[in-house]
Amino acid sequence: MSRPGQADIAALLRSLVEGGVEFIVVGGAAAVLHGAPVTTLDLDIVLRADDENLSRLHQTLSKLDAIVREPGDRRLRPTLQHLRASGQLNLTTRLGPLDSFRELHDGRDFEDLLPASVNLADGELTIRVIDLHTLIEIKSATSRAKDRLVVPILLALIDSEQ
DSSP states (O other), rough: OOOOOOOOOHHHHHHHTTTOOOOEEHOOOOOOOOTSSOOOSSSSEOOEEEEHHHHHHHHHHTTOOOEESSSSSSOOOOOOOOOHHSSSEEETTTTTTEESSSSSTTSSSHHHGGGEEEEOSSSSEEEEEEEEHHHHHHHHOOOHHHHHHHHHHHHHHHHOOO
């Protein structure tokens, strides 16, 4: 099965919401959802790490034909053990790349990020997204040039809201 190199963010979000998965959108997709004129190749999410939620995610990933994204071509299916592990799990699905985190690089997990998130709705779906101020803080703290380049765009979004 051919897998797209760029995520269909709307379809992935719909699948996660319909699967009852609790998550917060972070990364480039959060910037896009806030209206930043940027592109992203994947959907980054921070998961609520309880067993019930991880089980719902596992079922959803199975429906999406998810495999672990790795240099080899072993086509490893994510297991509940993978989902329970700390850190980042890079996956590819029939809807494109999906990266799930138990916690961010600074140690913040779902519960820590919950107060710094907002609900965004498009009429059909309501999803939880990291707020702009926290997204700027996260992007500013990384050493990746692509993250730092988006910070001025996010700051301009905040200025335009005021």
